[in-house]
Amino acid sequence: MINLHGINCPEWVSIGGDQRRFDDSGKPVDPSTADRAERVLATFVRLSSKVSA
Known part of the structure; x- marks a missing residue:
């Protein structure tokens, strides 16, 4: 990844x-999925x- 000038995001969904x-x-029905998506987006x-x- 680094050799291709990519940056690894520490969290993903x-x-x-x-x-x-x-x-x-369009929001996830499962609350834990919604929380995880919010966390990943904030990290990104x-x-x-x-x-x-």
């Missing part, structure tokens, strides 16, 4: 099975802000 259910607005935003400067 991989959902499967019942975790793939979403409501009409922090990471991208560090490399964009």
Whole structure:
């Protein structure tokens, strides 16, 4: 990854099975999946802000 100038994000989301259910607005039905997605997005935003400067 580093040789290709990639940056590894320490968290990521991989959902499967019942975790793939979403409501009409597109939010995950499973609260733990929603929490994990929020955490991953926050990590991604922090990471991208560090490399964009």
